[in-house]
Amino acid sequence: MPGRSDAMAERFEQDRPRLRAVAYRILGSLGETDDALQDAWLRADRADTSGVENPSGWLTTVVARVCLNMLRARDTRREDPLDDGTDRRPATALPGARTADPAEEVQLADEVGIALLIVMDTLGPAERLAFVLHDMFDVPFDDIAAMLDKTPAATRQLASRARRRVRGVPAPDADAPRRRRAVDAYLAATRGGDFDALVALLHPDVVLRADAAVVPTPGPIEITGVEPVARGAMASMARARFTGVLLVDGRLGLAMAENGRLRVVLRFTFADDGLITGIDVIAEPGRLSTLDISGIG
Structure with a gap:
């Protein structure tokens, strides 16, 4: 139909901010979000929409179905998406489409809530879709x-x-408020590279244990002492941008997700005075899969 593609492209462009928001909350990855919008645009451009009474609702459905397929494929493959910065959009790309920007990824994660995105990664595809569409976008x-x-x-x-x-x-946990302040302060110090603030949170006999997948190393590592542990924490400043405070097996902890995938979890132990005595850093997929990750209230 002459002009159909131009009309559909205009509608898609008008709705793209909302569609992108839907896709990002379902997928948790900016690169996959833009891939999903590209796929949805191609499907919309080929479809006969003459009988569609609610174009915006129809486009939301198309995007959601594409995202659901991507989540299911992600669960099947369990492999990292290729992200080398190459623009793989076809010549028929939607006008205005962009490649993923790392700075925008951080901004979006902060806006949506890093902790929420991490918890979402623990949900099954159907649970994730139902929650996002209904609770966040009022889809019936x-x-x-x-x-x-x-x-x-x-x-x-x-x-x-x-x-x-x-x-x-x-x-x-009677000490939960104090421990929450300590975990929040640990994350803030790590993000900001504030070595002295981090040292102030650690017990003199603090021990950090990390499994082989964290660095990676041939085997697990153990670091003892305030300054060595603090220096090790400073090495994770880049990861801290995608880290949030969550419940790990019902206790306060930190979890990091990158490109919508859970990567690293930190579990803490505390002394009676609230100082951190132990940090267990978990990155091995087998160990991560056994943890109960949930939000905080």
């Missing part, structure tokens, strides 16, 4: 159910389970 359960090939009641349960994990239930 009937519409989401059609995307998932489930009943509205089953879809509602998926969103409910995701919501419970996002909110989290901390283990009973």
Whole structure:
């Protein structure tokens, strides 16, 4: 149909900020988000939309289905996406489409909430889609159910389970407020490269243990003493940009996600005075998969 592509491109461009927001919250990766929008645009451009009464809702459905397929493929492959900065968009790319910018990735993660993105990575594809579309974008359960090939009641349960994990239930801990301040301060000091502030949080006998996948090294490593541990923490400044405070097995901890994938978890132990006595750094996929990661309230 003459002019159809131009009209659809205009509609897609008008809706692109919202569609991009939907895709990013589902995928947690800016590069994959832009890939999903490109795929959705190509599908929309080829489709017969003459009977579509709600173009914006229809485009949201197309983007959501593409993202769902990507999540399912991600779970099947369990491999890192190629990200070498090469622009692989075809000549028919949507006008205005952009390649992923690392600085924008950090900004978006902060806006959405790094902790939320990390928890989302622990959800199954259907749970993630149901939660994002309903709780964040008010898409009716009937519409989401059609995307998932489930009943509205089953879809509602998926969103409910995701919501419970996002909110989290901390283990009973009378010192939780003080420990939360310590974990927040540890993350702030690491992000800001404030060595002295980090040293002030550590017990004189602090021990840091890291598995072989953290550095990586041939085997696990152990570091003792305030200054050596603080120097080791300073080495993770880049990771700290994508790190948030969460519950790890019901206790306060830190988790880092990059490109929407959980990469590293830190578990802490504390002395009675609130100083950090132990840091367990976990990056081996097998160990990460056994952890219960959830949000904080």
